[in-house]
Amino acid sequence: MSPATQAPRSGGPALELLVHGVGGATPQDMLGDPRTVRISGDEKAAVYRRTDDVEAENRPGEYRDRPIPEAYCWSNLTSGNGARALWLLLLPFMVVNLAHWMRPRAKGRRRTTRLYGALVRLVALSLTVLLTAAACEVALDLLAWQCAGSAQCSDDRSWLGFMSAAREGWWSQPGRRLALAAVVPAALVALLWYLSNRTWSAYESQRPPTGAGDAAAGDDEDDEDNEDVPETDDGDHDGRGDDGDHDGRSEDGNGDGRGTDEADGQRKPLVRPALGRPGFWYGRRLVARLRAAHTAAGLLTVAAAVAGAAARHDRGGEDTLLKVCGILLEGALVAGAAAVLWVVARRGRSERRVDAGIDRAAVRCLPGAALVLLALSLLYASWSRPGWTSYGTLPGDVTFRVIVLAQGALVVALAMAARRLHRRARHPRTVLHGLGGPAVAMLACALGGVMTGGVAQRVADWLDGPGTPGMDGEGTIPGPPVLLSWQASVIPVLLAVLLVPTVLLAVRTWVAARRLVPRIEAEYFDGDPGEGRRDRVRTRRIAGTRARAALTDVTPLIVGVVSGATLLLGAAAVGGAWLSGEVPGRSFGEGPAESAAETAQALGSWLVGFGFILFVTMGRRAYRDASARRTIGILWDVGTFWPRAAHPFAPPCYAERAVPDLTWRMCTWTGRTGGRLVISGHSQGSVLAAAAVWQLPAATRRRVALLTYGSPLERLYGRWFPAYFGPKALLELSSEVDCWRNLWRRTDPIGGPMLIAAETDPPGDGCDDPADVDRQALKDPVVYGRSERHPLPEPILGHSDYQAHPDFAKERAALLDRLTPAVPRQAQGSSGRSSA
Numbered sequence: 001m002s003p004a005t006q007a008p009r010s011g012g013p014a015l016e017l018l019v020h021g022v023g024g025a026t027p028q029d030m031l032g033d034p035r036t037v038r039i040s041g042d043e044k045a046a047v048y049r050r051t052d053d054v055e056a057e058n059r060p061g062e063y064r065d066r067p068i069p070e071a072y073c074w075s076n077l078t079s080g081n082g083a084r085a086l087w088l089l090l091l092p093f094m095v096v097n098l099a100h101w102m103r104p105r106a107k108g109r110r111r112t113t114r115l116y117g118a119l120v121r122l123v124a125l126s127l128t129v130l131l132t133a134a135a136c137e138v139a140l141d142l143l144a145w146q147c148a149g150s151a152q153c154s155d156d157r158s159w160l161g162f163m164s165a166a167r168e169g170w171w172s173q174p175g176r177r178l179a180l181a182a183v184v185p186a187a188l189v190a191l192l193w194y195l196s197n198r199t200w201s202a203y204e205s206q207r208p209p210t211g212a213g214d215a216a217a218g219d220d221e222d223d224e225d226n227e228d229v230p231e232t233d234d235g236d237h238d239g240r241g242d243d244g245d246h247d248g249r250s251e252d253g254n255g256d257g258r259g260t261d262e263a264d265g266q267r268k269p270l271v272r273p274a275l276g277r278p279g280f281w282y283g284r285r286l287v288a289r290l291r292a293a294h295t296a297a298g299l300l301t302v303a304a305a306v307a308g309a310a311a312r313h314d315r316g317g318e319d320t321l322l323k324v325c326g327i328l329l330e331g332a333l334v335a336g337a338a339a340v341l342w343v344v345a346r347r348g349r350s351e352r353r354v355d356a357g358i359d360r361a362a363v364r365c366l367p368g369a370a371l372v373l374l375a376l377s378l379l380y381a382s383w384s385r386p387g388w389t390s391y392g393t394l395p396g397d398v399t400f401r402v403i404v405l406a407q408g409a410l411v412v413a414l415a416m417a418a419r420r421l422h423r424r425a426r427h428p429r430t431v432l433h434g435l436g437g438p439a440v441a442m443l444a445c446a447l448g449g450v451m452t453g454g455v456a457q458r459v460a461d462w463l464d465g466p467g468t469p470g471m472d473g474e475g476t477i478p479g480p481p482v483l484l485s486w487q488a489s490v491i492p493v494l495l496a497v498l499l500v501p502t503v504l505l506a507v508r509t510w511v512a513a514r515r516l517v518p519r520i521e522a523e524y525f526d527g528d529p530g531e532g533r534r535d536r537v538r539t540r541r542i543a544g545t546r547a548r549a550a551l552t553d554v555t556p557l558i559v560g561v562v563s564g565a566t567l568l569l570g571a572a573a574v575g576g577a578w579l580s581g582e583v584p585g586r587s588f589g590e591g592p593a594e595s596a597a598e599t600a601q602a603l604g605s606w607l608v609g610f611g612f613i614l615f616v617t618m619g620r621r622a623y624r625d626a627s628a629r630r631t632i633g634i635l636w637d638v639g640t641f642w643p644r645a646a647h648p649f650a651p652p653c654y655a656e657r658a659v660p661d662l663t664w665r666m667c668t669w670t671g672r673t674g675g676r677l678v679i680s681g682h683s684q685g686s687v688l689a690a691a692a693v694w695q696l697p698a699a700t701r702r703r704v705a706l707l708t709y710g711s712p713l714e715r716l717y718g719r720w721f722p723a724y725f726g727p728k729a730l731l732e733l734s735s736e737v738d739c740w741r742n743l744w745r746r747t748d749p750i751g752g753p754m755l756i757a758a759e760t761d762p763p764g765d766g767c768d769d770p771a772d773v774d775r776q777a778l779k780d781p782v783v784y785g786r787s788e789r790h791p792l793p794e795p796i797l798g799h800s801d802y803q804a805h806p807d808f809a810k811e812r813a814a815l816l817d818r819l820t821p822a823v824p825r826q827a828q829g830s831s832g833r834s835s836a
Helices: 027-031 082-101 110-147 151-155 158-163 174-181 183-204 284-315 320-346 360-382 397-424 436-464 482-525 536-580 592-624 626-639 655-673 684-694 713-720 727-736 806-819
Strands: 014-019 036-041 046-050 068-073 676-682 704-709 739-743
Touching: 014 655, 014 684, 027 036, 027 046, 027 068, 068 655, 082 110, 082 436, 082 592, 082 626, 110 151, 110 158, 110 174, 110 183, 110 284, 110 320, 110 397, 110 436, 151 158, 174 183, 174 284, 174 360, 183 284, 284 320, 284 360, 320 360, 397 436, 397 482, 397 536, 436 482, 436 536, 436 592, 482 536, 482 592, 536 713, 655 676, 655 684, 676 684, 676 806, 684 704, 684 713, 684 727, 704 806, 713 727, 739 806
Parallel strands: 014 068, 014 676, 676 704, 704 739
Antiparallel strands: 036 046, 046 068
16 A cells, blocks of 8 residues: 555644754744744744644644644754854863763673763863863963063063062062962853853753653662663653553553563563663753862862962971961862862763752862862962062973873773774774774864963963063063973974875865766766767766765764874873973974974964964854854754763753753644654754654654654764664664654765665665665756756755755655545645755
């Protein structure tokens, strides 16, 4: 029986829920009507209907042969007001948070999986310490210690005159200058804490739809290591149960809609994938605990920078009381650092149930104790020390070396854990053989180093006048730590290394485009078209678009090369700084090596500064320009889909608002009307749609059909996040919904096929086989040249306007025919519009 004539399994109304992709879309465009009404939601995310469809449920007779279209618009969650452009400065935190979710899938490796999560959280903690240390380097070392301690530097800047050592005022003592300057990094830490707390309340505080399965406030179970958990549906998410079934199970008795496995004579509950866990999109407990730990780490870093300098001076002095106070204070700081490490590494996410508890001891005591230690450190450093003078650099150069070495060691350990996990469950599509997470974590450390080093280098150049810090005696201050100059010097080397794979990829793409020319002509002309019908320019343009779209599949190679080169060059920079104690330009003696080192140092310093200025410029432009803000919003659409599981100061996870929104909408509509539903998602909207379907109760999932187009579910998410979007999870999702169809193009650089069908079975047109998801690739452009129906050349659409293809309407109508009542209907084309 064809889909158009198949008797439906439900006589209720049908709803078509549209979810747009990255960049956003207006409800008017999604619904194809300028008159729309918001029926639920707020200014950040809302569900819209056409004005004529507002009371559609009260007129079921008018919708017997067509669905009720609704549009869910969520773009303001990531690209709203101009202040969100400042999230660019949180880019390293966002990237390291992605590394947490990139672990390979390996069921049964409980300890290794826990180790992987703990290592990522420690790398994230090192980035917070690095950012705070950079702020201390600028405020405490360059300004309060070096410039204020130099008469020439402070005289040229009147706003530093009250701290000048030459004026011998109250603030002229080094300890008091450091205590005053510590307000800057402490304020930065307080700002990060405030933004994290505020954005969590605005974005991620939406409780998922759950029933009686919520965890108690004191549940300490760590579920981040569980690959799957048993299915325990609690009925419909509207709180009314599923068709009167209130015992936590569906009709078949186990809540997953698929029965139980009784092969061995025992009833075994089937398991749910990770994204189907009730508490997956509600991370209040972990975010609160990590926020407290990172806040305490930042405050302790500031306290250590202030108290450490004073304690080192007192150890060489004769005041026993100050010496003892310094020892006790440093011991307390070490104990505080150990407490922070214990809290961060102790446990990860709780996802099996909605964990609404709070670790009050850590959340309340840890930041408070760190704040007390900071206050005591400021008081201790402010104590009068008449004979203390500042010269050289603040004794903190070792701090950056320790941070960089710790980051390198953590990334290497993370790679070993990831490799062990990948060996347990190999899949050829997994990027970098399971090392995607460690590679991305290394990139996060590199981004953090460039941003923090760029700030220190630019401020030092500004304060140093005509001299080059560390290179000659013309400057007024010694400059930043030597390691930062070494790190800047390796940037030109890294760019030179990247030039090789870039050229190879360019040549590879050109060759691939030329090889595609005859294949494209054969597709459009069913053989040799003859010279009179060929258009070489047109053919090469199509072939070039396809070849460039395929570059997405080789992106892991670039990431791997960059990460590996960064790790090796970073180790070389640390070794050079530690062994020589000089900047690169003064470490190689005379000759060609010296010239090359000086050139690399100067060029690297300029590149580091340029990179930081570029970040600031982009943020400022996005603050004022709505179009630029939209572009940055697209970056956050992709990067902030995942919850904050590793770094609490990362930009907020919009999916913790969007997924519950979609789940609530589907559950309440099907529960109230008894009808069936098709959810249609484009690009990132398809990822949200799939995540929301995973969260549905079993009975509701059986009433839902899924239509995805331009979807990165397998091509990006399945390859980079195999533990959550791997082939097993996608196959289970297809088997649980009423029907799933996926549309894709070879010219699309983002979307692609799901690749869960058997390799020997060609793509079909039905939904009887759960593995039969992908439709044959859509032609792009629709026609090769001009025709009677297409008198003008058709554009190459790539990732956009899937609804413009004629086959889109056919697939959409086939899904809806499975959901709408069996009534006589006329042949029809595309009705309405879908999401772009």
